[in-house]
Amino acid sequence: MSKEWLDRLQQWAPYAVTPLIVLAALPAMGLTAWVTLTIAGLTMGMMLFLVASGLTLIFGLMEVLNFAHAAFVTVGAFVTVSVLGPLVGWTTAPSLTLNLLALLMALLAAAAASGALGFVFERIIIRQVYGAPLHQILITIGALTVIEQLVIVIWGPDAIALPKPATLRGSVFLGSSPIETYRLVALFVGLAVAAAMQLILTRTRIGLVVRAGVEDREMVQSLGYNIRRVFVGIFIAGTALAGMGGMMWGQYQALVNYQIGDSMLILVFIILIIGGLGSVGGCFIAAILVGLTSNYAGFLAPTLALGSNILLMALVLLWRPRGLFPIGEQ
Amino acid sequence: MAGQPDKIPEQPSEQATIALAPAVSASKPHQSAKLRRASWLSWLVSDDPPGRFLLNAILLLVLAAFVFAPFLFPGTKALGVASRICIFVILVASYDLMLGYTGIVSFAHTMFFGIGAYGVAIALTQGWVGWGAVILGAAAGAGVSLVLAAAIGILSLRLRAIFFAMITLAVASFAQILAEQWRSLTGGEDGLTFSVPAILKPGFRLFADPVLGVTINGPVITYYLIFIVSLVLFLLMLRIVNSPFGRVLQAIRENEFRVEAMGYQVVAYRTMVSAVSAVMAALAGALMALLLGYNGPDATLSFSLMIDILMMVVIGGMGTIYGAVIGSILVILAEYYLRNVLGAVNGAVSETPFLSALFHPDRWLLWLGVLFVLIVTFFPQGLFGWLRQRR
């Protein structure tokens, strides 16, 4: 009886980590701060999830780790700048509808641009290095450098301001806790995308093939599916998602510079490691965990804040060496 | 996993088989008869000379250039560049031990570089002075690096390559953050400035009169110190890769399953090589601190430095040790002088804004990056490896 109970506990323990941390934080910081920071953490988690989800699927399916993923984030952020520039009439108007419409345009443009770049990138660079991990790491780092420098060539070396739309500045109040309005929008967008991904993965044939492919690529091919073509699609979707993440993040920071992708990259890697490579659900939970940790640590222990997620990763690895929700054999 | 037969090995893809082919083969057909006769010279380079006549000549010329550098390239700036090159040769060659010979990608190399530098910097700022402090600091840096590399290795080297790479990135980031935050020990973002031992100071004169037109002052002595230590470490690394230990490393890179099946503990070998590599990097760091009289996160711990190292090892030639020499020289000279070249091109295309931005002197990294990607794709053996295989 107790062995079964222990097994159950083992199985459900990873799910408990996030709620436990959220609950533990409450007494440590008081209700007002807790509400603000938790929402902030969830939002940051959503934006990180957008960027990380593509990468984890790409790795889970084809075992390709694209260090240049950060470049797609950066491209998305800068495309946003170019799109919102001409739309300044919409963003400065006191109309919520126009503001949101402008953001939607930027979101779609960022996704399209990054997706298109992803298509080209897969063709020229990734195809060379399937099955060769050393090469992948080297060539994608080189590509990262080149793309970032090209971004500078096109948009200049200086950081560019990206002020939030008129109706989305400032905060709303939940009780006595201030919550930035933009954060609510980002939270909503993130959840919507996550929900859409979940639907596609669980309700469609292509989603089924992807989920099976992450577990056992060879077997899916033996069943007659051309996993290479599926992979190209996933790669483009992943880079498009990264572009969206870049757009949301850049808008959130209200400042865009050519290293915006790099700053996210290390957090994204931590999320991948904590969540388990290839697991989208794990990625979701890990992203929220990382977002919350960043915000909580930033409030409770500022000097530790930057390193808090790395410490979190180390702790998780000591407990579960393959991440919280690993897939299949790795 | 239940039902899974013992590891179905992957049928290696074409790319995986072509790439990373070592220029060092067991039979060494590139060894020239002349060199074999000069047996003490052979012993010095551990029976692993650069190549046949052309390559040997080139490397000898390079060696001569270094030996006589203060006289051939007078001036503090040029000497600084030469010193920097020597330090990077060691930094890159030690990275080649891991990447080129054993097939491990790590992003923690700059961390060990920094630890070595901080070792010396902290020793000299905490009140100790003179050579004792320098040696103590360097030894402490090397010791910490050894232990840290071994710990990371034991915990993570059994994981897959990509996992390991990501973890080293995280660890190196953490070290960078630590260095930036721990003001009392490391001086935080500003770093530590300190006094180097007397003979290395600019004002010091070894001889009252100039020798061959050059005053033998602190910087010159610093240069020779760095050069000699680097040369010794370089030859040491040649010895390591040509030893039985080195052969096992190469075998691991080729097919680790087979090596494991033959009875070798692959994880142990990998940990050992990463420990040796880390110690070398730390010593290079110690030299760097002496050169600059300063150390800070930006000087030794930055990620862009890691990218530089990757570029140097790949462009120069992985798995050759000599490649580090070619790579370091090329990339460092490029950093300094590619700007001028770009500036000239820029002048020519100044009418077209896009082209002029493309060839802007500050965009040297773009072109280096393109070169890097091209070399990884078409010349995975790098410049030196390609030259060596040509005959």
Add this chain to the structure above:
Amino acid sequence: MAEADDVLLRLDDVHTDIGRYKILHGVSLTARRGRVSMLLGRNGAGKTTTLRTIMGLWKARAGQITFDGQPIGAMDTPDIAQLGIAYVPEYMGIFGKLTVRENMLLATGAQGFAKDSLDRVLAWFPALKLKWDSTAGSLSGGQKQMLAIARAIVEQRRLLLVDEPTKGLSPVVVDQLVEALLGLKNEQTTILLVEQNFRVALAIGDDVAVMDQGRIVHSGDMAALGADEELQQRLLGLSMAVDT
């Protein structure tokens, strides 16, 4: 000797290497239409490698593989599967995180399950019906094997490649599997079956090929081999003659 159009699958002098290791040294065998061809041999003889080569998972270095007259040696695995060849690997290849239903669904085309086909398969393996919505990872070893086979046959296939289906299973489950395979045989499905269990091989095999060290060392009639104990001993040794 089989007539040319009696042969559905033909391997001609196939050599396969994995990295630097040469595994198959000139394997030639045929699988006749509507028959069950057994592929026997010790561990490491190259049986799995043969199946994987046919399936395109590993590429042959030399030799010809023809399926119904069409050369398939250079084709990609998905295309080979699309020709109507199903493969059940030794490790079963079921997707543990997906449900039984989802595993089976992957084997069907865009139109989903054909009712009669699904019914007949579930009649052979009733346990799958019970576990229809459970994750495949929660199934027992025998049930997983049933799922693997069921998935391979739920749609009409022209050739079945099965690798050691009875390995590690209880006698009860083995009997169920044999029944299903005999049922398939009645439907004129061509099967190439790798087995270690000689009793099972005798029960369902028509033709037999024995491998040793990457070569075919005997081929012919299964019943004839079953009657010749001395030949059995010589080819397969004690490890094979007795059922486990």
